[in-house]
Amino acid sequence: AQKITQTQPGMFVQEKEAVTLDCTYDTSDQSYGLFWYKQPSSGEMIFLIYQGSYDEQNATEGRYSLNFQKARKSANLVISASQLGDSAMYFCAMREYTGTYKYIFGTGTRLKVLA
């Protein structure tokens, strides 16, 4: 079974609009972490935001926020006021502890921001 599921292979959003990228996860651990990374066409992986499983508040970092719904096991990334430079692949990842840390990535969502 997939541990991290990103069901949207591609998304379009108009510049200045907000967009939500979906991520659901599967774990039986109580303590885990959820991350989002951005991969522009240049190929590097850029860390965006982190949410801990015990965090009661949704994480925010500038225009990025994480809509964490623990009961639904979802950790959606919300990008507000989209910019052309936001066009990239976005990966959701989970860190869980199973004797050692495991760090698992989803398949990614390609976001295209339209002018």
Place this chain on the structure above:
Amino acid sequence: DARVTQTPRHKVTEMGQEVTMRCQPILGHNTVFWYRQTMMQGLELLAYFRNRAPLDDSGMPKDRFSAEMPDATLATLKIQPSEPRDSAVYFCASGLDSNYGYTFGSGTRLTVV
């Protein structure tokens, strides 16, 4: 800004040749990962080190791949012999198992012909 440095950036080699990829993690980071990225499989964890000790290499084909950290400033990933199916981008990442994510290198794009 501190960076994870990977060399080489690109490598084209013939099937059967040995390939060595190098990674210099960020000074002070105690955790190093090797990932492989392909269109078909996405990002696959190959190996994971903490404090230079290998903790998990279950994702790595053992017969041809090996990963080591000879010292805290160098991690290596070797493929011997290389095969066309090994063609991928190989990323190294380092971090502190903290809430701040991991810093990735720019990757090594390997093409085996």
